[in-house]
Amino acid sequence: MKILFVYTDINVRGGAKSYQFGVGMLSAMLKRHGHETRLHYMYGRYRPELLKREVDSWHPDVIAFSAVSPQYPYLQRIFRDLAPFPAFTILGGHHATLAPECLEELRGLDSICIGEGVHPLLDLVEALKHGRAPDGIENLWIKKKDGAILRNPTRPFAENLDEMPFCDRELFDYQQIIATDFHTALFMFSRGCPYKCTFCSNHALRLKQSGPYVRFRSVESCLREIREVTNRYRVEALYFNDDCFTAQRHFVAQFCEAYRREFKFPFDINARPETLTDEMCRMLATAGCRRISIGIENGSEKFRREVLGRSQSNDCIAEGFANCRKHGIKTKSFNIVGFPLETPEIFQETIALNTRINPDSVIIGIFEPYPGTRLYEVCQTEHFMDTARSGDQFVGRTDTVLNMPLFPRRAILRAFRNFAFNVYKRHSLKKAVFLRIYYSRYGEFLVRMLGPVKDLLRRATMGV
Numbered sequence: 001m002k003i004l005f006v007y008t009d010i011n012v013r014g015g016a017k018s019y020q021f022g023v024g025m026l027s028a029m030l031k032r033h034g035h036e037t038r039l040h041y042m043y044g045r046y047r048p049e050l051l052k053r054e055v056d057s058w059h060p061d062v063i064a065f066s067a068v069s070p071q072y073p074y075l076q077r078i079f080r081d082l083a084p085f086p087a088f089t090i091l092g093g094h095h096a097t098l099a100p101e102c103l104e105e106l107r108g109l110d111s112i113c114i115g116e117g118v119h120p121l122l123d124l125v126e127a128l129k130h131g132r133a134p135d136g137i138e139n140l141w142i143k144k145k146d147g148a149i150l151r152n153p154t155r156p157f158a159e160n161l162d163e164m165p166f167c168d169r170e171l172f173d174y175q176q177i178i179a180t181d182f183h184t185a186l187f188m189f190s191r192g193c194p195y196k197c198t199f200c201s202n203h204a205l206r207l208k209q210s211g212p213y214v215r216f217r218s219v220e221s222c223l224r225e226i227r228e229v230t231n232r233y234r235v236e237a238l239y240f241n242d243d244c245f246t247a248q249r250h251f252v253a254q255f256c257e258a259y260r261r262e263f264k265f266p267f268d269i270n271a272r273p274e275t276l277t278d279e280m281c282r283m284l285a286t287a288g289c290r291r292i293s294i295g296i297e298n299g300s301e302k303f304r305r306e307v308l309g310r311s312q313s314n315d316c317i318a319e320g321f322a323n324c325r326k327h328g329i330k331t332k333s334f335n336i337v338g339f340p341l342e343t344p345e346i347f348q349e350t351i352a353l354n355t356r357i358n359p360d361s362v363i364i365g366i367f368e369p370y371p372g373t374r375l376y377e378v379c380q381t382e383h384f385m386d387t388a389r390s391g392d393q394f395v396g397r398t399d400t401v402l403n404m405p406l407f408p409r410r411a412i413l414r415a416f417r418n419f420a421f422n423v424y425k426r427h428s429l430k431k432a433v434f435l436r437i438y439y440s441r442y443g444e445f446l447v448r449m450l451g452p453v454k455d456l457l458r459r460a461t462m463g464v
């Protein structure tokens with residue numbers, strides 16, 4: 001069978017092409033079972049005519065869409081402009097899982113996948129291949145000809161990640177993705193996150209299937225994948241993009257010990273600050289960890305505890321950063337402005353905490369409500385959502401869809417644009433000014449123009 005994956009990446013700030021592990025994994029499993037796969041990657045601008053041309057020339061049996069919620073408006077347009085498709089259509093990913101009403105909304109969509117899709121998609125393709133109705137497949141909701149929806153239950157989360165094939169990177173132009181991302185190859189060795197932050201999709205996703213949610217692959221399997229990828233592609237560094245790489249201490253201990261014996265590539269990870277003990281940082285640094293992205297999100301202990309579901313003290317956060325610095329690991333803090341119920345005064349605490357910690361680099365995004373999350377519900381019950389403010393010109397995380405009397409849009413945008421400057425103005429004027437330009441209205445355009453020297457710029461302002 002021929003399966004065409006459609007993955008959109010439209011109006012996303014940053015410029016780098018992205019790799020989607022989910023699609024890579026689905027494709028790998030289908031190929032393992034003798035099916036043919038292709039990817040239509042709609043990057044940058046909305047170009048439905050190119051998708052139509054690919055469908056008309058390749059004649060896929062199944063068109064498999066994958067979307068996060070901020071990309072869903074483009075999917076709506078694709079279906080409005082191109083449906084019905086001459087193939088069986090299925091949508092999976094975070095949006096379909098957390099907002100399954102999209103199956104009713106999209107005319108021409110035949111089914112959705114709730115949660116993990118590797119086995120459900122394979123079962124679907126095999127059923128279609130053998131001319132069977134795909135009705136009873138767990139995790140799939142199927143739209144019948146009369147519009148009725150068959151809602152199958154979900155199977156438990158995949159228990160043993162080692163049984164999954166490595167992601168199919170050939171499906172994407174993977175060497176180019178590495179090149180646009182500072183020559184870094186991405187990996188993901190785990191699924192899920194043990195924490196339950198109210199703005200993140202994890203607490204909602206873990207309820208969609210049964211069984212343990214946080215799972216890690218064996219160290220041997222991780223090393224095998226690194227070996228395969230670094231032998232095949234030109235790579236200078238690695239990024240282990242797990243939600244929280246340090247969630248399981250014993251995994252980190254074993255991984256670091258084995259990694260440092262075999263590989264010299266510097267690597268970056270994401271981690272929660274409270275996991276970054278002195279011992280953890282020492283193990284990571286000895287293995288070659290170069291930088292850790294750490295979520296601060298908001299600087300107020302009370303706001304974090306009561307609204308964000310994150311109960312850490314500011315001292316504990318500062319200690320995590322200090323441990324990294326002690327062991328020579330660069331840090332990058334992640335922050336969000338414009339949460340529901342936040343005020344400009346609360347946001348000042350985010351600036352203050354970052355100034356106190358002085359991370360090597362800071363990232364800030366504007367809060368986006370994702371369906372299925374607790375903060376999405378808060379936005380609804382408090383009537384904060386201004387649905388008119390979205391559409392084609394809207395770039396996620398750089399504008400707000402909330403209308404909050406105590407923190408109006410203009411103030412949120414100002415806070416967003418000036419954040420990095422305010423954090424660094426006392427520490428490094430060079431960094432402060434560069435980041436003020438980057439977060440300005442035209443910043444991204446300028447940074448893209450400077451593409452050829454972006455490695456130099458990054459080193460000058462962020463140290464790596």
Ligand code: B12
Nearest residue numbers: 009018021022064066068069092093094113116117201396
């Ligand atoms: C790696 C990552 C990225 C990477 C890769 C992009 C991507 N789309 O995955 C990068 C850095 C590029 C990125 C960018 C963005 N991301 Co991101 N990202 C993640 C992260 C950390 C891991 C995702 C992952 O790879 N998981 C592992 C794979 C195997 O799982 P999966 O993708 O869910 O796929 C499985 C199922 O969903 C399903 N499935 C997926 N697609 C399909 C299709 C079919 C047909 C079927 C049957 C099944 C199926 O089967 C897969 C295998 O089991 C998640 C957090 C998380 N833990 O989920 C956030 C997350 C997905 N990102 C998110 C967001 C918002 C974004 C951005 C919009 C941010 C921005 N404004 O720039 C962009 C959007 C880019 C895009 N076009 O999709 C949100 C999505 C929220 C939501 N409810 O929609 C998440 C959940 C984080 C959060 N804040 O909650 N992201």
Ligand code: SF4
Nearest residue numbers: 193195197200202243
């Ligand atoms: S720690 Fe990060 S990945 Fe985990 S639930 Fe919180 S925001 Fe999501």
